[in-house]
Amino acid sequence: MTKNVMIIGEFNDSGLSDTTLELLGGAVGLSSGGSVSLVLLGSGSENQSNAGFKAGATKIYIADDESYNEFLPDKWMAAIIDASTQDNPDLILLEQSSIGRDLGPRVAFKLSTAVAMDCVAIEEDNGLKVTRPCFGGNARAVYSFTDSPAVATVRAKSFEPIDSGNESGETIKIDVNAETKVSIINREAIVTEGLKLTDAPIVLCGGRGLGGPEGFDMIQELANAIGTDKAAIGSSRAACDLGWYPVANQVGLTGKVVNPDLYIGIAVSGASQHMAGCSGSKSIIAINKDPEANMFKSSRWGIVGDYKEVVPALIEAMKSN
């Protein structure tokens, strides 16, 4: 069955976000020849349209208008509802980002339909079926939708991007002017210098077992020894809550999801809500003094020991590598 899919895109100066490209790739597969529409809001969206077509969009709804440059949910929602009314999609996809978390439910409730948040797979199997982790990562649920359009927010790396070979297609201007009661007073962006946590091939993650913020200095030394072009540092929620490391580096269900080649959990117990953010890593190493720690159960390799001895030894071993 053909399906019309609509994607709410995100972009910045360097182009469409990786997840938007992945969603376009996924949508092409799901649509089986139906339309793949991309919605782009804010100044510069026009410049992204070629990239959108190349990544699989067949139609692009655009509001190249600075009033969308800051994410104001009511304004964005009105534009999306307008695009959706024109497009009549079977499925609306958003990223599980700060924007998608906010917009997904709003759009669904406005359209009197259902939204599934944080999906990791979407399939056409006698109707649309979405899979999402729940119960802190302990379980997976598969849902279908009774109403159309189905709305889903999707986790990064759930689909592969594609190259459609097209560079052009139909663009449609969105022209709505919605009121908003919400005003933004202040925004502090945390700009990561160098390697981003979600892009790093190696993630070193510290937990409450470090015993204090100094533990992260030691992990930083390990990152330096491996190479800061390869290794980035994350933290468990417990360590963030204690103020030992910035919240923006929290890995897990309510933080960031990372899928590196190698994930090293250092003095992290490996609670299901933590593993929800790193279980997609290719290999996991646990360093923990408690051999019963849950993290060992998901790991390929483990070192049982005090991190205060193991990490300095590892720094030396990496340096002489």
Added chain:
Amino acid sequence: MHFVVCAKQIPDPDTPPSAFKIDEAKNEVIPAAGIAPVLSQFDGIAAEAALRIKEKLGDVKITVISLGKESAQAAIKQVLAMGADEGLLLEDDAFENGDHFTTALVLSEAIKKLGDVDAVFCGRQAADWDMGQVGLGIAQLLELPCAIIGKDVQIEDGAMSVQRVLLDGFETVKMPLPAVVTVSNELGEPRYPKLQQIMQAAKKTVTKWGLDDLDNLDTSKVGESGRKLKLEKLFIPTSDSDVEIIDGETAKEQADNLVAKLKEAKIL
């Protein structure tokens, strides 16, 4: 002023993975033996946010609402013990097995019926299904402004300011009352009730409303029959990882052996 805190009772999210079981025929979680259900963590934090404002402003009534079974009284009593004033349990056979849409619908009708609500406090997500949509749903259904994932909430001169946690930063927004906010753990720990408060809360009566007490609803709109999201399957993903514990008499030996393994696997 009148605040509402939405509180859900859930299976304890700290249940060890080994005790977490699913009845795959019924697509249900099997309650772990000896582990009592709890107030969803972020809802205690939502209550904390409301209570901090009450302490500042003085003249505030806080009503805690839960949609659930009779047992959800315990979640309500916990928020009453923290300092909320009144409890409201939305309980009816017709409400059972609903989804997030029906939950937001029933909660929003209850809030409408209370009539004079200035602010609604929810958790960022209930720690059972980890969905994070009911707060936004209530706001949408009641046509109220809403800010999600707050780490600080203030009310001043008829407006609510919320400092929000974004994936890559923070943002402060301001909106006129009435408004809905969802809060996150960055707000801080919920207060721990004193024994005397727990005893007082135990004695407080909790009002109960069923389907007939709420307007605009009928059996087709709520519970199982109102669901828009059908649960097709619930299962525990299998993990095929078999950990290899790295040997070594000393930390140095362990570290050298690990680095050798990583080289062998072409990771380094």
